[in-house]
Amino acid sequence: MTSGGVIIDGNDTDALLDFIINGDGTITAVFIYTEHWDISIDVFPIGSGTVNLEGLDLTTYPQIETYTINDNIDLIATPIDQWWYFSHWEAAGQLFTPDNLQTAVSASIQSGDAIVAVFH
Numbered sequence: 001m002t003s004g005g006v007i008i009d010g011n012d013t014d015a016l017l018d019f020i021i022n023g024d025g026t027i028t029a030v031f032i033y034t035e036h037w038d039i040s041i042d043v044f045p046i047g048s049g050t051v052n053l054e055g056l057d058l059t060t061y062p063q064i065e066t067y068t069i070n071d072n073i074d075l076i077a078t079p080i081d082q083w084w085y086f087s088h089w090e091a092a093g094q095l096f097t098p099d100n101l102q103t104a105v106s107a108s109i110q111s112g113d114a115i116v117a118v119f120h
Contacts, residue, residue, distance in 0.1 A: 036068050037112040041075070048084045048119035052076040067109040076104045077117035090116040 019027065042062040043049050051058050053065070054074055067073065077086045089100040093111040096102075107115060 034068055036066050037109060039065050039067055039073075039109060039112065040114040041065065042114060042116045043077075044090075044116050044118050047080060049077055049079045049086065049117055051117050052078065062114070069109060069111075071109045072106050073109065074104070074106050075115070075117070077119070078103070079119055084119045087118045087120045090114075090118055 040062040041051055041053060041058060041064075043051060046061070051061075051063075052075065053063065065073075075089070077089070079085055086103050089096055089105060089107075091100075091107070091113050093113050094115060095108045095110065096105045097108070098105070
């Protein structure tokens with residue numbers, strides 16, 4: 001692709017390109033904003049259990065992660081000891097699969113939110 005005196009070597013949508021400059025020309029980088037959401041992952045009550053997010057056991061709550069719309073995340077809730085049991089997942093706008101009563105779920109991110117593993 002040629003623009004003025006600049007020859008672009010490669011696909012102009014690649015993040016890394018080689019240029020051959022043969023004279024005056026203009027190179028413009030165009031960026032597209034990707035809508036993203038902050039998701040807070042927490043446990044209630046504090047100290048009653050843990051959450052595994054995408055294979056990583058979280059050690060700090062709330063844990064803030066950033067996702068784009070329709071990202072799917074895998075979560076597993078585990079009681080901290082035999083005196084606690086998992087009750088449900090809470091979130092204002094997320095879709096849980098299979099449902100919010102299972103310890104292991106996938107959540108489809110639809111908006112910024114707090115996802116909470118609730119134990120009793």
